[in-house]
Amino acid sequence: MADEPRLYRPRDRAVPHPGDRDLTAALNPDQARAVTFGDAPLLVIAGAGTGKTRTLIHRVAGLIERGVAADRILLLTFTRRAAAEMLARAERLVGSASARVHGGTFHSVGHRLLRQFGAAAGLPADFTIMDQGDAQDLMQLGRGALGLAKSNKRFPKTETLHWLYSRHINTELPLDELLHRDTPQFLEYQEQITALFADYTLRKQERNLVDYDDLLLFWALMLEASPSLQARIAGLYDHVLVDEYQDTNLLQARILRGMCTAHRKLTVVGDDAQSIYAFRGAHFRNILDFPRHFPGATMITLAQNYRSTQPILDLSNVVISRAEERYTKDLFTKREGGERPWLVTAKDEAQQTRFVADRVLQLYESGVPLHDMAVLFRAGYMSADLEIELANRKIPFEKWGGLKFLEAAHVKDVLAFLRVSENPRDEVSWYRILMLLPGIGDSTARTMMAAMQERSWDPDAFTHLLTPPKAREAHRSLAHLLRQLRGIGAADASGGAKVASDITAVRALYDAILTEKYDRPEARLADLDQLRTIATGYPSRTTFLAALALDPPSGTQDLAGGSESENDTLVLSTVHSAKGKEWKAVFVIWAVDGWFPASRSIEDPDELEEERRLMYVALTRAKDELAVVYPMQVYGSKRSADYSFDQLSRFLDRGVRATMQRVVVEDTEAAVPAPAATAPEIDLRALMRGRFGGTS
DNA sequence: TTTTGAAGTCTCTCC
DNA sequence: GACTTCAAAA
Numbered sequence: 001m002a003d004e005p006r007l008y009r010p011r012d013r014a015v016p017h018p019g020d021r022d023l024t025a026a027l028n029p030d031q032a033r034a035v036t037f038g039d040a041p042l043l044v045i046a047g048a049g050t051g052k053t054r055t056l057i058h059r060v061a062g063l064i065e066r067g068v069a070a071d072r073i074l075l076l077t078f079t080r081r082a083a084a085e086m087l088a089r090a091e092r093l094v095g096s097a098s099a100r101v102h103g104g105t106f107h108s109v110g111h112r113l114l115r116q117f118g119a120a121a122g123l124p125a126d127f128t129i130m131d132q133g134d135a136q137d138l139m140q141l142g143r144g145a146l147g148l149a150k151s152n153k154r155f156p157k158t159e160t161l162h163w164l165y166s167r168h169i170n171t172e173l174p175l176d177e178l179l180h181r182d183t184p185q186f187l188e189y190q191e192q193i194t195a196l197f198a199d200y201t202l203r204k205q206e207r208n209l210v211d212y213d214d215l216l217l218f219w220a221l222m223l224e225a226s227p228s229l230q231a232r233i234a235g236l237y238d239h240v241l242v243d244e245y246q247d248t249n250l251l252q253a254r255i256l257r258g259m260c261t262a263h264r265k266l267t268v269v270g271d272d273a274q275s276i277y278a279f280r281g282a283h284f285r286n287i288l289d290f291p292r293h294f295p296g297a298t299m300i301t302l303a304q305n306y307r308s309t310q311p312i313l314d315l316s317n318v319v320i321s322r323a324e325e326r327y328t329k330d331l332f333t334k335r336e337g338g339e340r341p342w343l344v345t346a347k348d349e350a351q352q353t354r355f356v357a358d359r360v361l362q363l364y365e366s367g368v369p370l371h372d373m374a375v376l377f378r379a380g381y382m383s384a385d386l387e388i389e390l391a392n393r394k395i396p397f398e399k400w401g402g403l404k405f406l407e408a409a410h411v412k413d414v415l416a417f418l419r420v421s422e423n424p425r426d427e428v429s430w431y432r433i434l435m436l437l438p439g440i441g442d443s444t445a446r447t448m449m450a451a452m453q454e455r456s457w458d459p460d461a462f463t464h465l466l467t468p469p470k471a472r473e474a475h476r477s478l479a480h481l482l483r484q485l486r487g488i489g490a491a492d493a494s495g496g497a498k499v500a501s502d503i504t505a506v507r508a509l510y511d512a513i514l515t516e517k518y519d520r521p522e523a524r525l526a527d528l529d530q531l532r533t534i535a536t537g538y539p540s541r542t543t544f545l546a547a548l549a550l551d552p553p554s555g556t557q558d559l560a561g562g563s564e565s566e567n568d569t570l571v572l573s574t575v576h577s578a579k580g581k582e583w584k585a586v587f588v589i590w591a592v593d594g595w596f597p598a599s600r601s602i603e604d605p606d607e608l609e610e611e612r613r614l615m616y617v618a619l620t621r622a623k624d625e626l627a628v629v630y631p632m633q634v635y636g637s638k639r640s641a642d643y644s645f646d647q648l649s650r651f652l653d654r655g656v657r658a659t660m661q662r663v664v665v666e667d668t669e670a671a672v673p674a675p676a677a678t679a680p681e682i683d684l685r686a687l688m689r690g691r692f693g694g695t696s
Numbered sequence: 697t698t699t700t701g702a703a704g705t706c707t708c709t710c711c
Numbered sequence: 712g713a714c715t716t717c718a719a720a721a
Contacts, residue, residue, distance in 0.1 A: 078710085078711085079710070079711080080710090080711080105711065106711080107710095108711085132710085132711080212710090212711050213711095215711080216711090276709075277709080277710075279709065279710085280709085280710065280711080378708070379707080379708045379709070380708075380709085381708085381712090382708095384712095401710085409713085438699095439698095439699075440698095440699085441699045442699085443698060443699090444698075444699090468698090470699095470721090549711085550711070551711095552711095574710095575709080576708085576709045576710065577709085577710085598708060598709090600708080601708090610709095614709080
C-alpha cells in the first residue's frame with residue numbers, strides 16, 4: 001500500500017465512456033493504426049495537438065479489451081502532471097479497470113521499484129530521497145571535507161559541480177568529455193572533481209541517501225547487473241508505454257531496454273519539435289534513434305492537428321520552420337476560420353499586466369470560463385506582477401511550476417527534523433537543523449556531525465555531544481524533541497495523525513526560531529499549518545517524506561483538496577509545466593529578447609534552438625485565441641552592454657509577424673497623472689527629515 | 697576561531 | 712526576494 005505510486009488518485013465515480021465499444025471510431029486512420037498495432041516496438045511521432053495522448057490512452061484501453069491485465073501495463077511519463085492527467089483520462093475511457101494500470105514519472109516508478117527490490121540489490125529499504133537542493137547541500141559538505149571549499153576562487157561552484165555530476169549520470173558522457181564541451185575552464189580541476197564525485201557517492205551510501213539520479217541509475221543497474229532481478233522487475237509488466245519520448249535521455253533508454261528485452265512490447269510517442277528538457281540530459285535525437293535501439297520498430301506519424309485554428313498553426317509553423325534541425329512535418333487542421341494571433345505591444349510591464357487582466361475579464365464575460373484560459377511565461381518569477389493584479393481584481397488563478405512550496409527554507413527546515421528521526425544518518429538534514437541553533441555555525445556543525453559519525457550515527461549520540469556554552473540550552477531542547485519524535489514516530493500504525501503531531505512537536509521548538517528570523521513570519525507560519533494538513537493525508541512518515549520529494553503538492557491550491565476542478569480558475573504556468581495541455585485562449589507574456597529566449601541561452605546555438613522549441617510549445621497550446629505580449633520598456637533591466645532587453649523576441653521575426661496582427665494597448669489608465677513637472681507646493685521629504693532624530 | 701549581521705549580486709525550465 | 716560574500720563582533 002505504502003509503496004504504491006501516488007500519482008493516480010481515483011475519484012469516486014468512474015463513468016465508462018459511452019463509445020468504448022469501438023475504440024477506433026473517434027480516431028483518424030493513423031491514430032487507429034497506432035491504437036490497434038500489435039505487440040512489436042512502436043514509435044509514434046506526433047506533432048502538437050495531434051491527439052498524441054488520446055492515441056496513447058486508446059491504446060491502453062485497447063490492450064485491456066484484448067485481455068491484457070491492467071496492472072501489467074506500465075505507463076511512463078515525464079512530469080507528474082502528465083502522469084496524473086493521463087491516468088485520469090484512461091479511467092474515463094475504460095472505466096475503473098484502468099485504475100490498476102501502473103503509471104507515473106520515471107522517477108516515481110523507479111522509486112517504487114527500489115523500495116520493493118532494493119534490498120535484493122543491497123540498498124536498505126529505509127533510504128531517504130534527496131531533492132536537488134539537498135543533493136547540492138550534500139555535495140557542499142563533501143567539498144568542505146575534502147578541503148575544496150575555500151582558497152580557490154576558480155574552482156567550480158557547488159551548483160555547477162552538481163550539474164556536471166547529474167549530467168554525467170544522465171547522458172553517460174565521461175567527465176572529461178563533459179568538461180571539454182561545456183566547461184573547459186574547469187578542465188584543470190578534473191582530478192579534484194572526480195575525487196569529489198567519488199566522495200559524494202560514498203557519502204550518499206554511508207548516509208543512506210538517494211538522489212533523483214539514483215532513482216533512475218539504480219533501476220537501470222538492477223536490470224543490467226542481475227539476470228534474476230531483471231526477470232523479476234521486467235516480469236512485472238507485459239506492456240510499456242512512454243509519453244513525451246523526446247524528453248528521455250540515454251539512461252532512460254537503457255531502462256526501457258532492460259524492461260522490454262524479453263517481450264519487446266514497447267510503445268513510445270513524442271515530437272522532436274517539442275523537446276525542451278535538454279538541460280536534464282535529454283536529446284531529441286533519442287527519439288530518432290529509437291529504431292536503432294529497438295530494431296524492427298514501426299513508425300507512425302500524426303500530423304493532423306485537432307486543437308488549434310489554422311491562423312494559430314500558421315504562426316507556429318513559421319516559428320518552428322526557423323529551427324536548424326527538424327524532422328516532423330508542418331501541422332494542418334480542418335478547423336475553419338479563426339482570428340490571426342495578436343502581437344500586443346505594451347508600454348511596460350504594468351501595461352502588459354493590465355492588458356492581460358482586462359482581456360481575461362473580457363473573454364470571461366463573453367462566455368469563456370477562466371479554466372479555459374492560460375497565461376504562459378518563460379520562468380516562474382515572471383508572473384509576480386500579474387499575480388498581484390489578479391489578486392487585487394479578485395480573479396481566481398492557480399500557478400503551475402516555478403518556485404515550489406517545499407523549496408521554501410522554512411518548510412525544508414521542519415522536514416529536516418522529521419528526516420533525522422526517520423534516518424539518523426541524514427547528514428544534510430542534520431546540518432540544516434544544527435545551523436538553526438544559536439551559537440552553532442558551520443564549523444561546530446561539522447564537528448558535531450563528525451562526532452555522530454564516530455558513533456555510527458547512533459540515535460542517542462546527539463544527546464551526549466558537547467556543545468559550546470552558548471548553544472547548551474538549544475542543544476538540550478533539541479535532544480528532547482528528537483527523543484520525542486522517535487517515540488512518536490515509532491508507532492507508525494496510526495498513520496497521518498502521527499505525522500501531523502510530529503510536525504506540531506517540531507513547531508514547539510521551531511516557531512520561535514522562525515519568528516526570530518523573519519520580520520513578517522505570518523505567511524511562513526501559515527505554510528507550516530498547510531504542511532501539517534498535507535501530512536494528515538499520508539499513512540506514515542516514510543510515505544510522507546518520499547512523496548514530498550517526488551510528488552510535491554504545489555502549495556495553496558492543492559490544499560483545497562478535491563474541489564480544485566470545480567473552481568473556475570485561470571492558469572498561470574511556465575511553458576515547461578504547460579506542455580501537453582491546451583486552452584481556448586492563451587497569453588504568452590514577456591516575449592522580450594533576453595527573457596524569452598532567456599539571456600543565458602542566447603550564446604549557445606543548441607540552447608537557443610531549445611528556446612525556439614519552447615516558444616513553439618507555448619504557441620501551440622492555444623485552441624482559438626492567442627496573444628503574444630511584449631513590454632517595450634523593462635524597468636530595472638540588466639545593464640548589459642551586449643544585449644538590449646527591450647527588443648521583441650528574436651523568434652518573432654518579420655516573416656512570423658506577417659502571420660499575426662498588431663495590437664497596441666490603449667492606455668486606459670492614462671487618468672493616472674504623470675509625476676508633476678511643476679514645482680511642489682510642499683516638500684514632504686523635508687517635513688519627514690529629522691523625524692527620528694537622525695540627520696542623514 | 698567562529699558566528700552573525702549587513703551589503704551586494706543575481707535571478708530558468710523538472711524529477 | 713533569496714543566496715553569497717565580506718567584515719565586524721563575540
